[in-house]
Amino acid sequence: MALSNPTATLSLKCKIDSYPSKKNLLFPSSSRQKSNTPHLVLQETDSGKWRNMVSFFPGFLTKGRDVDSLKQELYETIAPLDRGAEATPEEQQRVDQIARKLEAENLVKEPLKSDLLNGKWELLYTTSQSILQTQRPKFLRPNGKIYQAINVDTLRAQNIETWPFYNQATANLVPLNSKRVAVKFDFFKIANLIPIKSPGSGRGQLEITYLDEDLRISRGNRGNLFILKMVDPSYRVPL
Numbered sequence: 001m002a003l004s005n006p007t008a009t010l011s012l013k014c015k016i017d018s019y020p021s022k023k024n025l026l027f028p029s030s031s032r033q034k035s036n037t038p039h040l041v042l043q044e045t046d047s048g049k050w051r052n053m054v055s056f057f058p059g060f061l062t063k064g065r066d067v068d069s070l071k072q073e074l075y076e077t078i079a080p081l082d083r084g085a086e087a088t089p090e091e092q093q094r095v096d097q098i099a100r101k102l103e104a105e106n107l108v109k110e111p112l113k114s115d116l117l118n119g120k121w122e123l124l125y126t127t128s129q130s131i132l133q134t135q136r137p138k139f140l141r142p143n144g145k146i147y148q149a150i151n152v153d154t155l156r157a158q159n160i161e162t163w164p165f166y167n168q169a170t171a172n173l174v175p176l177n178s179k180r181v182a183v184k185f186d187f188f189k190i191a192n193l194i195p196i197k198s199p200g201s202g203r204g205q206l207e208i209t210y211l212d213e214d215l216r217i218s219r220g221n222r223g224n225l226f227i228l229k230m231v232d233p234s235y236r237v238p239l
Contacts, residue, residue, distance in 0.1 A: 066105065067102065067105050067212075070098060070101050070102050070105070071102065071215060073098055074095070074098045074099065074102065074227070075124075077091070077094060077095055077098060078095055078124055078125040078227065081095075081125060083123060083124065083125055083126065083131075083132065083146070084125045084126050084127055084128075084132055085132045085134050085141070087125075087127075092127060095125060095225070095227075096225060099209075099210070099217050099225060099227065102210045102215075102217060103209045103210045103217060105210075106209065106210045106211065107212070108210075108211040108212065109178070110178035110179070111178070111179055111208040111211040112152055112175050112178050112179065112181065112208070113152070113178060114152070114211060115152070116211055116212065116213055117150050117152050117208065117211060117216070118150065118151055118152060118153070118233060119149065119150070119230055119231075119232050119233035119234060119235045120147050120148075120149040120160075120230075120231050120232040120233075120235035121147065121148050121149065121150070121216055121228035121229065121230055121231065122145055122146070122147055122228060122229050122230075122231045123145075123146040123147065123148060123226065123227075123228050124227045124228060124229055125225070125226075125227040126224060126225060126226045126227070127223075127224045127225045128220070128224040128226070131146065139164075142161045142162075142163075142164075142165055143163055143164060144161070144162030144163030144164070145162050146159070146160070146161055146162070147159070147160040147162075147231070148160070148226075148228060149235050149236075149237045150173070150237070151236060151237045154237065154239060155172060155173040155174070155175070155181075156170065156171070156172065156173065156237040156238070156239060157170070157171045157172075157173055157183065157237060158170045158171070158237045158238065159171075165191065166191050166192040167188070167189065167190055167191065167192070168188065168189040168192060169185050169187070169188045169189075170185070170186055170187045170237065170238060171183045171184055171185040171186060172184045172186060176205070179207050179208050179209070180205060180206065180207040180208075181205065181206050182203070182204075182205050183203060183204050183205065183206055184198075184203055185198045185203070186198050204220060204221060204222075205220065205221040206218050206219075206220055206221075207219050207220075207221075213230065214229055214230045215227075215228075215229060215230075216228045216229075216230070
C-alpha cells in the first residue's frame with residue numbers, strides 16, 4: 001500500500017582474518033629441522049596472508065566501483081524525469097532495473113538499526129501518483145522540492161512539501177522487521193500553518209531496500225518505488 005497523506009498529497013513510502021596454521025612441507029620433522037621451522041612457517045603464513053589480501057582487495061574494489069557506477073547511472077537516468085512525473089513506462093522499467101541491481105549490492109542489511117538512516121532526505125524519483133499528481137495541471141502539482149525525514153532513535157518520520165503548498169505530515173514508525181516499518185500519521189500541517197490531527201486513516205508500510213551515506217531506495221506496500229538523496233543528516237523530526 002502506498003503511503004498517502006490524504007489531505008496533503010504527501011507519502012511516506014514514506015564489516016578477522018583467519019589464517020589456519022599450515023604444516024611445513026619442506027622438511028620432515030626432526031629436532032634439528034624444527035629449529036628452522038618457525039622461520040619457514042612464518043614465511044609461508046605471511047605468503048598465504050598476502051595471497052589472501054591480494055585476492056580480497058581487487059574483489060572489494062571492483063564491488064565498490066560497480067556500486068558507484070550503478071549510482072551514477074541511476075542519477076543520470078532519473079535527472080530528466082521531473083521526479084518521475086515525466087517518465088514513460090519504459091523509463092520507469094529502466095529505473096526499476098537499476099534500482100534492483102543496487103538493492104542486490106546493499107551492504108546495510110538492517111537499515112532500521114543504522115545511523116545512516118537519520119536525517120532529511122530529498123525525494124528524487126517516485127512512481128507514486130499520490131505524490132506526483134500527474135492528473136492535475138502542472139501548476140497545481142507539488143513543484144518544489146519534497147523531503148522525507150526519519151529518526152530511528154525516536155521512530156519518527158516527517159514528509160515536507162515546498163512550493164507551492166508547503167504541506168507537512170508527521171508519523172510514528174512501528175518496526176515490523178529490520179527493514180520494514182508500519183507508518184501511522186498523527187499530524188498534518190496545511191500550508192505550514194494549520195495543524196490538523198490525523199483521523200487515523202493515514203497508514204501504510206515502507207521497506208528500505210538500499211541504504212548508504214547519500215542514497216536511499218525504498219518501496220511501499222503498493223509497489224511504489226522511492227529514490228532519495230541525503231541532504232541533512234543532523235535534521236530532527238519533531239516529536
